[in-house]
């Protein structure tokens with residue numbers, strides 16, 4: 112991997128902070144509030160922080176560096192951040208804890224203003240485009256004892272070669288693109304993450320090969336719109352270096368499918384409007400690509416979809432699902448749905464329920480519409496009263512739970528390939544893993560099975576997990 116100059120520059124600051132920390136073994140804690148991209152950013156932050164000599168801790172009374180990686184996709188994140196900052200005030204007063212806040216919410220001016228005014232003890236604020244400069248920013252805070260705000264509102268470049276400390280030793284995430292060009296009218300992400308930029312095929316392949324070498328079995332490819340990988344580059348004739356025949360999302364899947372050691376490939380999120388035939392064929396053809404596809408619906412009503420600027424209709428979505436089901440054996444689907452978008456009528460909501468009934472999703476992530484400052488949705492006049500939003504949410508949830516029960520029953524009596532992730536959190540005597548369709552399976556078995564794909568007989572179903580049985584062969 113070619114290390115960016117900017118990242119090389121940061122190595123100097125990493126060294127500098129490490130020197131400051133000599134013989135101190137200071138402790139750090141990181142709180143990650145957002146999506147998988149945000150988590151992957153936190154893994155990079157942890158990589159840099161640990162190279163600077165900090166050791167991770169969960170005990171808040173011994174933290175020397177507290178980092179919060181924020182999300183702003185929905186409103187509740189703000190309450191959570193300000194609550195957390197209140198808690199950290201004591202650590203600051205008693206221990207002089209350095210408080211650093213980064214991530215998507217820091218790209219919002221009204222938020223950084225509020226922090227400056229109401230939480231003046233915050234030491235460092237950094238944005239989504241300046242994450243790679245964390246060592247430099249931290250060293251300035253430590254040396255100059257100054258507060259620092261380092262936020263760029265232009266689209267950051269893609270930086271290569273940052274150290275990384277991954278959360279799991281079984282599953283790894285690889286960001287393949289940053290930003291979003293879709294501007295769905297409810298969504299803040301394009302404003303805080305900037306425009307779409309794809310990583311180079313070579314850098315991605317090298318990272319996945321490295322992950323495979325380290326023993327990881329599953330890789331998840333991340334981006335706000337993964338199936339438009341390299342599209343902007345192709346359309347605008349922005350030069351990029353083809354590598355192993357990769358010039359699109361479909362060809363990327365095929366190339367990763369060939370990497371030895373990797374047994375499972377997942378990706379989030381694709382956009383229904385970019386689900387071209389070559390992508391469907393690649394999923395069907397590549398044995399390692401999991402047949403669970405996340406296909407965000409958002410709403411089942413064509414009117415609402417238009418107001419949301421999603422660029423597909425109810426019928427187009429259902430046709431796409433039919434086409435995928437026909438071409439991809441054992442396909443299962445998961446989705447995201449927003450209830451209570453401005454102007455959503457009872458009839459519109461019924462359309463959403465109708466699609467949910469027809470598609471029979473394996474997993475539905477449900478959200479109550481949340482107004483985001485600066486988005487077109489926030490300026491729409493026909494906002495839905497909270498009470499109606501909540502009632503609709505409950506109806507959708509009831510339908511999904513009813514479907515889940517039925518779906519779970521289909522697993523009982525089958526044999527499933529399960530990637531074993533570790534010991535069960537609730538019961539240390541049991542192991543836990545996931546099926547191709549991402550269902551949690553809990554079972555009794557020897558620890559040597561961790562990080563292996565094993566065949567399990569499914570013996571019972573429970574709302575949010577299945578119980579499996581492992582039979583030692585031979």
Ligand code: SAH
Pocket residue numbers: 184185297298299300334335336380381382407409447448449478479480481482483
């Ligand atoms: N790029 C991805 C993920 C975006 S954020 C995609 O397009 O699917 C994850 C989910 O949060 C979205 O799919 C959407 O369902 C939800 N979401 C985004 N903005 C929201 C808002 N203002 N209110 C409620 N839910 C929202």
Ligand code: SF4
Pocket residue numbers: 291292293294295298299300301335336382
């Ligand atoms: Fe937001 Fe839409 Fe982009 Fe997803 S595709 S990040 S929902 S604007």
Ligand code: F3S
Pocket residue numbers: 144145146147148149181182183184215216300303304
């Ligand atoms: Fe949140 Fe930013 Fe992800 S707003 S959902 S952390 S891209």
